[in-house]
């Protein structure tokens with residue numbers, strides 16, 4: 243699977259690029275004109291393309307937390323592949339249908355008393371998500387509305403640009419004030435008593451630099467939005483304090499958009515992500531892809547070369563008694579916390 247990916251980085255230069263469109267804050271025509279909808283594998287992922295803008299949306303849709311199961315990983319890859327085959331699309335917005343959780347990282351229940359056949363498949367599917375995002379010919383914009391711990395942070399780092407919601411009391415679609423929500427992002431694995439896999443840790447090093455990454459990895463730091471911006475873990479932070487959609491807009495959206503995407507259309511993070519996606523789509527695809535190759539091909543090749551060993555190490559590590567014990571405790575605590583709300 244790896245070779246076609248790198249060749250896709252190298253060879254798919256000839257795609258024509260799309261006509262730029264002006265972006266306005268409440269310009270919902272983008273969403274209105276979403277003509278092609280791809281849903282894959284029980285709609286674990288919702289995907290829409292707008293050929294006029296050259297932009298697609300890929301929204302993770304696995305309640306309650308978009309935790310990455312084998313099936314969600316496969317759905318992300320399938321959906322990305324479908325978008326990739328459309329030469330009119332240059333940019334993708336990676337989003338979540340959950341307004342407070344981008345992705346909770348690996349589905350930790352996949353790791354408990356795992357099935358020997360499924361565990362390596364599961365890990366391979368996560369590696370593939372990374373390879374497909376990081377090596378995509380498409381410019382991928384992460385619209386991070388909610389929490390992005392561990393592999394959720396990896397998803398964002400594998401994109402080309404990251405926009406994070408800065409917190410605050412935004413309005414809901416029905417006009418009520420929403421409870422304040424401050425998302426966090428980071429590789430917090432050490433807080434679970436495990437280490438981030440080497441390729442994920444190296445991705446953090448490449449994203450924020452050696453020393454900050456070394457410290458963040460050791461402490462398992464989850465950064466709030468402004469700190470993430472200062473560290474360079476995200477590229478932009480958006481607040482929605484002043485955003486309140488009109489009743490007409492809400493009504494129009496209710497008619498036009500499927501539920502999971504409706505709130506996202508009203509979000510400034512999503513609108514900013516669309517603006518950024520259009521910006522990337524205006525660049526010559528050949529030049530953009532070639533520049534991506536310069537910064538990403540070596541690390542991708544290294545990761546691909548060590549993929550099997552990484553899977554073997556992961557499977558044997560996860561099956562250790564002490565690791566199993568810690569993971570069980572961790573999941574119990576997660577469930578307890580969730581029930582106590």
Ligand SMILES: CCCCCCCCCC/C=C/CC(=O)SCCNC(=O)CCNC(=O)[C@H](O)C(C)(C)COP(=O)(O)OP(=O)(O)OC[C@H]1O[C@@H](n2cnc3c(N)ncnc32)[C@H](O)[C@@H]1OP(=O)(O)O
Pocket residue numbers: 306307309342343345346347348349350351389391392393394430431434436437438439440555556559576577578579580581
């Ligand atoms: C050389 C060294 C080599 C080492 C190689 C070792 C290889 C091992 C590498 C392993 C790599 C790991 C990467 C990972 O991604 S591990 C997963 C890490 N994820 C987390 O720790 C996040 C856990 N979740 C949370 O912190 C919070 O849920 C949240 C994301 C901050 C959201 O909080 P919120 O209060 O909004 O929501 P709840 O906590 O109430 O959660 C809602 C329900 O979702 C369930 N949930 C949450 N996270 C997960 C998850 N990761 N997996 C499965 N399920 C999850 C939670 O239980 C609630 O469900 P319930 O209501 O049914 O109980």
